[in-house]
Amino acid sequence: xxxxxxxxxxxxxxxxxxxxxxxxxxxxxxxxxxxxxxxxxxxxxxxxxxxxxxxxxxxxxxxxxxxxxxxxxxxxxxxxxxxxxxxxxxxxxxxxxxxxxx
Amino acid sequence: xxxxxxxxxxxxxxxxxxxxxxxxxxxxxxxxxxxxxxxxxxxxxxxxxxxxxxxxxxxxxxxxxxxxxxxxxxxxxxxxxxxxxxxxxxxxxxxxxxxxxxxxxxxxxxxxxxxxxxxxxxxxxxxxxxxxxxxxxxxxxxxxxxxxxxxxxxxxxxxxxxxxxxxxxxxxxxxxxxxxxxxxxxxxxxxxxxxxxxxxxxxxxxxxxxxxxxxxxxxxxxxxxxxxxxxxxxxxxxxxxxxxxxxxxxxxxxxxxxxxxxxxxxxxxxxxxxxxxxxxxxxxxxxxxxxxxxxxxxxxxxxxxxxxxxxxxxxxxxxxxxxxxxxxxxxxxxxxxxxxxxxxxxxxxxxxxxxxxxxxxxxxxxxxxxxxxxxxxxxxxxxxxxxxxxxxxxxxxxxxxxxxxxxxxxxxxxxxxxxxxxxxxxxxxxxxxxxxxxxxxxxxxxxxxxxxxxxxxxxxxxxxxxxxxxxxxx
Numbered sequence: 001x002x003x004x005x006x007x008x009x010x011x012x013x014x015x016x017x018x019x020x021x022x023x024x025x026x027x028x029x030x031x032x033x034x035x036x037x038x039x040x041x042x043x044x045x046x047x048x049x050x051x052x053x054x055x056x057x058x059x060x061x062x063x064x065x066x067x068x069x070x071x072x073x074x075x076x077x078x079x080x081x082x083x084x085x086x087x088x089x090x091x092x093x094x095x096x097x098x099x100x101x102x
Numbered sequence: 103x104x105x106x107x108x109x110x111x112x113x114x115x116x117x118x119x120x121x122x123x124x125x126x127x128x129x130x131x132x133x134x135x136x137x138x139x140x141x142x143x144x145x146x147x148x149x150x151x152x153x154x155x156x157x158x159x160x161x162x163x164x165x166x167x168x169x170x171x172x173x174x175x176x177x178x179x180x181x182x183x184x185x186x187x188x189x190x191x192x193x194x195x196x197x198x199x200x201x202x203x204x205x206x207x208x209x210x211x212x213x214x215x216x217x218x219x220x221x222x223x224x225x226x227x228x229x230x231x232x233x234x235x236x237x238x239x240x241x242x243x244x245x246x247x248x249x250x251x252x253x254x255x256x257x258x259x260x261x262x263x264x265x266x267x268x269x270x271x272x273x274x275x276x277x278x279x280x281x282x283x284x285x286x287x288x289x290x291x292x293x294x295x296x297x298x299x300x301x302x303x304x305x306x307x308x309x310x311x312x313x314x315x316x317x318x319x320x321x322x323x324x325x326x327x328x329x330x331x332x333x334x335x336x337x338x339x340x341x342x343x344x345x346x347x348x349x350x351x352x353x354x355x356x357x358x359x360x361x362x363x364x365x366x367x368x369x370x371x372x373x374x375x376x377x378x379x380x381x382x383x384x385x386x387x388x389x390x391x392x393x394x395x396x397x398x399x400x401x402x403x404x405x406x407x408x409x410x411x412x413x414x415x416x417x418x419x420x421x422x423x424x425x426x427x428x429x430x431x432x433x434x435x436x437x438x439x440x441x442x443x444x445x446x447x448x449x450x451x452x453x454x455x456x457x458x459x460x461x462x463x464x465x466x467x468x469x470x471x472x473x474x475x476x477x478x479x480x481x482x483x484x485x486x487x488x489x490x491x492x493x494x495x496x497x498x499x500x501x502x503x504x505x506x507x508x509x510x511x512x513x514x515x516x517x518x519x520x521x522x523x524x525x526x527x528x529x530x531x532x533x534x535x536x537x538x539x540x541x542x543x544x545x546x547x548x549x550x551x552x553x554x555x556x557x558x559x560x561x562x563x564x565x566x567x568x569x570x571x572x573x574x575x576x
Contacts, residue, residue, distance in 0.1 A: 004236070007345055007353065014341075014354045017119055018361030022369070025126040027457050027482055030370065031464035035195050036125045036135055037362050038333050040118045042142060042198075043355040044205045044340045045172075046111075046149045047347050051212040052171070053155030053164050057219065060212050061164070065171050067208030072175030074202035075146075079139050080183030081194055086131045088471035 035082040042075030103151055110148040111351035117141030118355045128477055145351050188472045189429045192461040193262035196329045199336055200255025206339035207248035210241045213346055214302050221297040229297040237346050242290050244342030246309050251335040253313030258329050271318045282312050324381040326462030327371050334363025373457030400551030405558055410532050411572020417494030419450045423523055426460050427500020431562030434473035443573045453480045454523050456504035483523055493528040500562055506547045517545055531555040534565050
């Protein structure tokens, strides 16, 4: 469990990390990166699963079910579109899909 | 087991951060999304073993419900994500983002309902007594942010997808929104104090309405900024609900997205010469300012594709300025074919991308990449603007506002102050356009009547085809 001051530390450090990641990004990657960060908050799926897991009444189960449904959409959709966009970046020299090269 | 789960969450968070870091360079970007994806799969799988899910009587039912929900939500998103056209990417991102915000809000709703049930049964004196003051406050905050991001993103999706074309809802919208926001804060406080079921319902309904009211007046050109902002807000909501559930992966990933998204929103707004506040408080291109812009004198001079083909084939350098119109006409593949033909003839071809070309920064690069254009032929505005005077032909296809010289010269223009591409400085400018109308913002463009500009009217794809034929025949 993470409580109180420990959580504040995490908030701060993670906040700086996010800032640092984006600060030197070429404009061409803004859309894929927004999509990628959209995928990353798909981690809400984990929370949604727990919310449905601890649900006791029917109404709680219904809302928990909606939470998992939406969260899964966020995670899967975010992954698929980001991957599709990034798949297309390549240089003149190499037009195959070997991926990383300088 | 608990230790393995916690360690897996930490590992997932590290994979997310490293993945995002790699996504910030075109060379490693693909590996980045794979790493982040691995983190997500790991976190999801270990959660099935979590004490909260396995350790109670309804475990069997709830686990089954979880699997069904993942299959349905994930299946829907997989199907739509694979099928969506590259031009429609921005609204799809908005949609998935909205789902994430909605999920965060729903988590908060479950927590609040559990607390409410405890208060009603008399086992807890108040919301704070059941959840703890810090948890209760963050749950409610996350609920507000998540719900607004949810309904706002759905509206953004509907507007970009052409399903919702109105920007006006009520008179004095800003004032009404302000009042609603104050009422919402009041409701949030009373939910915290009393834990009444009716108040919780009213609270969520009002947050939904506020998200809609905030987004409807936003002008089409500003949509990317709003989507990016909602993306950051969803991240924050996820982080708050992560604290509520004591989940490190959610706190770290949510906060990283929250801060990265905030900076990204700021960068996008800056690229469009807009402040984030003005995006909210003035509908760009929807107000009277656009209609009142100075009239442009002069006539547009037409040219035939044949002549343009000859001009380009004997040019030393050609710069292509693509806009959203090119993508709508699906002309990017033809333009790439044309580029290859010209390159064979020894012409140097470059692509100039304005920061807001397409529907959001970087969108045009994605569209060109889809057509096969290598990213080292693509130049940002700052890198290419000095190169226009050395250019024989600048081919503007489907772009308008980003090449409007009035943005530099005419203080009365609504675009005034926005950095633009110096197309007018090149020796010849060819503008491919469907008709004589104005652009996305509704502002007249003096470039179209300039002495060195010729207009090539017609559908982007057809015209590109004619150009290819013209170059081939030489």
